[in-house]
Amino acid sequence: MRILFIITLLALQGCMSTDVVSKGPLFTYGGQPAAQESIAYFYQFDMPGVNSCLLVGIDGTYRECIGYPGYTQVNIASGNKEVSFTPNAPIKIANLDFQFGFEAGKEYFFIYQLSSKKSANDIEIKTQYNMLLDATYGWYLVEKKEALSALQELRSWQ
Numbered sequence: 515m516r517i518l519f520i521i522t523l524l525a526l527q528g529c530m531s532t533d534v535v536s537k538g539p540l541f542t543y544g545g546q547p548a549a550q551e552s553i554a555y556f557y558q559f560d561m562p563g564v565n566s567c568l569l570v571g572i573d574g575t576y577r578e579c580i581g582y583p584g585y586t587q588v589n590i591a592s593g594n595k596e597v598s599f600t601p602n603a604p605i606k607i608a609n610l611d612f613q614f615g616f617e618a619g620k621e622y623f624f625i626y627q628l629s630s631k632k633s634a635n636d637i638e639i640k641t642q643y644n645m646l647l648d649a650t651y652g653w654y655l656v657e658k659k660e661a662l663s664a665l666q667e668l669r670s671w672q
Contacts, residue, residue, distance in 0.1 A: 536580075559583045561651075580671060581669065586671060590616045598611035633656070
């Protein structure tokens, strides 16, 4: 019964689709943000059984979508912002969210990954245990050089 519930929940979330992948252009680095804004790059790699898009919200407004795998770039006004993530599915069940202070003129690179894969330089922003995958995943702030290397193989959602 529990397995049937989990399969139903995943189907309702749109996570079991096999024909939905990031089809946008490969990543290209756009350079520095405008003086009054910051740029945040969010990226993630494959996750078993998930092929949907993950909506990125800033202060409660969906701004972009990240595929599995994929990336997105969001221009953000400076200040403390609530960053949230929700599967783009008929039933919107919020995933991890966090507060982050963005500074004007700066770039930020966030990766969603297994906690066991984080490097010594990655800064943990927020993690949670995924009972379906029996693993802990989370958002980490990574160094620009490392992020730009990893982003080269990813596509935007568009």
